[in-house]
Amino acid sequence: MRGILIIAPNWIGDAVMTQPLLANLKALYPESKIDILASDWVAPIYRACSEVHEVIEAKFEHKKLQWSMRKQLAKKLRAKNYYACFVLPNSFKSALIPWLANIPFRIGYRGELRYGLINIALNNPSKVHRPPMVDHYLALSQLLSDHQELNGDHDQVPKLNISPKAKQSVEAKLGSVTIAADSTYVMCPGAEYGPTKRWPAEHFANLAKTLIKSNLQNHVILLGGKGDHSLAQEIATLANLPDKVLNWCGNTSLDEAIALIGISKAVISNDSGLMHIAAALKTPQVAIFGSSDPAHTPPLSDKAKVLWLALPCSPCHKRECPLGHLKCLKDIFPEQVFATLNHLQ
Numbered sequence: 001m002r003g004i005l006i007i008a009p010n011w012i013g014d015a016v017m018t019q020p021l022l023a024n025l026k027a028l029y030p031e032s033k034i035d036i037l038a039s040d041w042v043a044p045i046y047r048a049c050s051e052v053h054e055v056i057e058a059k060f061e062h063k064k065l066q067w068s069m070r071k072q073l074a075k076k077l078r079a080k081n082y083y084a085c086f087v088l089p090n091s092f093k094s095a096l097i098p099w100l101a102n103i104p105f106r107i108g109y110r111g112e113l114r115y116g117l118i119n120i121a122l123n124n125p126s127k128v129h130r131p132p133m134v135d136h137y138l139a140l141s142q143l144l145s146d147h148q149e150l151n152g153d154h155d156q157v158p159k160l161n162i163s164p165k166a167k168q169s170v171e172a173k174l175g176s177v178t179i180a181a182d183s184t185y186v187m188c189p190g191a192e193y194g195p196t197k198r199w200p201a202e203h204f205a206n207l208a209k210t211l212i213k214s215n216l217q218n219h220v221i222l223l224g225g226k227g228d229h230s231l232a233q234e235i236a237t238l239a240n241l242p243d244k245v246l247n248w249c250g251n252t253s254l255d256e257a258i259a260l261i262g263i264s265k266a267v268i269s270n271d272s273g274l275m276h277i278a279a280a281l282k283t284p285q286v287a288i289f290g291s292s293d294p295a296h297t298p299p300l301s302d303k304a305k306v307l308w309l310a311l312p313c314s315p316c317h318k319r320e321c322p323l324g325h326l327k328c329l330k331d332i333f334p335e336q337v338f339a340t341l342n343h344l345q
Contacts, residue, residue, distance in 0.1 A: 002083035003053070004029065005103065007095075008038035008046065009088045010060070011192070012254070012273025013297065015045040016280050017133040018088060019158040022051040024141045025086075032083070037073070037097065044254035045277075048160040065093055074100030084144055087118060088137060107143050120144070130296055134158065157300045158280040166259035170252075177246065181263040183217045185341075186278075188269035189235055190228035190249070194319030196291035197270050199329050201231060205238035205245075207268065207334040212244045214338075219244050221264075223257055223274065226250035266341055271297060279304050284344040286337050290329040291316050305340050307332050 004025060009015050015038070022034055033053035036046040039060040046055045058073060060066065070093070078101040085098035087108035095117035098106045107120045120143045125131060131139075134156055174181060189204050191197035208220040222232035222245070232249040239245040252260065258277055261267055267278040267285040271292045278285040279299035287299045289308040293315040298306055308314070314328045321328075 002081055003033045003035055005077065005080075005082045005085040005098065006034065006036045007085065007087045007089065007098065008036050008042050010039060010042065010062070012042060012045060013276040014088075014133060015042045016158050016160070016273065016276035018137045019049050019051075019160065019280065020134050020156045021086070021137040021141055022049055023159075024138060025144075026051040028141065028144075035080070035082075037077070041254065044258060045160070047163060047255065048258055050161055070096050071100060073097050077101040077103075086140055088140075090124065092117070105144060107140055109140075132295075133297060134300065158276065160258065160262075160277065160280040162259045162262040162281070163255055166253070166255040167263065170256050170259040170263065173252075173256075179219045179221075179246075180217070182265055183215070183219060184260075184264045185211055185218060185220050186223050186261055186264045186267045186269075187220055187235070188223050188267065188272055188274040188278075189231050190224040190274075191270040191272045192227075193292070196316070196318055196321055196326065196329070197272070197289075198231070199270055199288045199290075199332065200326075201234045202238055203330075203332070203334050203337075204235045204268075207337055208235065208239045208245045209241065210334060210338050211341075212241055218265075219246065221260065222247045222249055223252065223260065224249040266344065268337060268341070275299050284341075286340050286344070288329065288332055288337070290314070290326070291318055291321075293317070303344065305344055307337065307340065 034051055035054045036052055037056045038046055040057045043055050043057045046052050074097045082103045084105040085103040087095050090109055090111035092112040092114050095114045099117045105120055106118050108118045109124045110121045111124055187204055211218050228249040232247040236245045236247045261278050261283055262281040267283050269275040269287055271289050275287050279301035282301055282303050284303045287304055287306050294306045294308050309328055309331060311328050
């Protein structure tokens with residue numbers, strides 16, 4: 001069988017949730033090489049997936065068609081003679097490249113008037129009855145052949161691997177500030193969606209102080225993208241432990257972030273892409289949920305503990321608290337998170 005192309009999702013957490021699909025496809029079609037076409041910010045996730053043969057990076061931009069670039073990519077991909085393509089985003093533009101590349105079987109969910117671009121399709125589930133994201137992606141693997149089914153022996157939990165090169169880079173950075181990985185806690189204070197998914201900065205700062213007080217060998221590294229740098233700096237300032245609480249937001253690549261999370265003692269995060277990375281690496285973690293639903297996007301790990309208050313107003317799925325109090329996050333106190341961390345370890 002010829003190769004299989006995957007058009008990757010646009011978000012880190014969603015990309016992590018696709019790994020069981022890759023594993024199932026590899027089990028069903030062991031002779032096929034699985035290639036990934038991904039944006040440069042998501043590509044590191046697939047470099048951490050053992051099933052992937054090649055990651056093809058593209059500088060996709062949100063809300064832009066980039067017609068010329070897509071035509072050029074399609075021309076290059078046509079030469080690879082793929083048998084099938086799984087288009088994981090629901091957008092019209094994500095389905096253009098495999099259609100232009102004349103890939104025979106173009107598989108995905110219906111959406112955005114892409115009839116014909118996708119020629120083997122499933123109906124999108126309603127938002128009310130959405131399955132977990134792993135199941136959402138896994139369902140597509142049944143469409144390539146009427147005679148194939150999901151590999152029931154496969155563990156449907158995402159798994160990532162740490163790049164040796166990224167691990168060496170992170171260990172060098174830790175060594176430069178004399179921090180041991182086994183005494184490093186990673187805090188991920190960001191969440192792209194908005195404030196209703198972000199635990200308060202003062203809570204992160206108080207937890208950091210408690211962790212350092214409990215063991216003077218401990219360090220806290222604040223991890224995230226460039227957009228999280230100012231939030232992390234607020235936390236570091238509130239903690240007022242400049243040698244112990246370090247702001248690395250925007251100062252690591254995603255490959256390095258994966259490595260750091262993988263070798264750290266534990267991770268404390270909001271519902272975010274880094275949360276799913278920690279779960280896929282089996283790092284002990286506490287995941288804090290506010291406006292989102294942990295039944296739909298939980299960290300899939302037996303080393304993870306979700307803290308969610310399940311208030312009558314939750315999950316609201318709003319970017320800003322419609323009631324103005326943000327109790328779903330404010331009332332999860334640092335003491336509770338600290339006690340949960342101790343229980344995990």
